[in-house]
Amino acid sequence: LEISDSISKLKVPENSPEAQEAAMKSSCAFDVGQATLWIARMGLGITQATKDCVPAHLSEAGHVAKVACSVDVNQIIAAVAIA
Secondary structure (H helix, E strand, C coil): CCHHHHHHHCCCCCCCHHHHHHHHHHHHHHHHHHHHHHHHHHHHHHHHHHHHCCHHHHHHHCHHHHHHHHHHHHHHHHHHHHC
């Protein structure tokens, strides 16, 4: 359903302060969920980077390990930037 349909079912005018407050609260709830998702992704990236970016692993696996480490670090940076 569209937001305007849901608001009209509540018998609250679309431009009323109550409707605007309800829209802001729901938007806030979704924002919190998105932030939580990106913080979790950041944690997963850090966990993976601690495995891929170890000097011993980098020297053993060579170029492939360096690429994996780079991907992990870029994932962390992206998650921080988006969160």
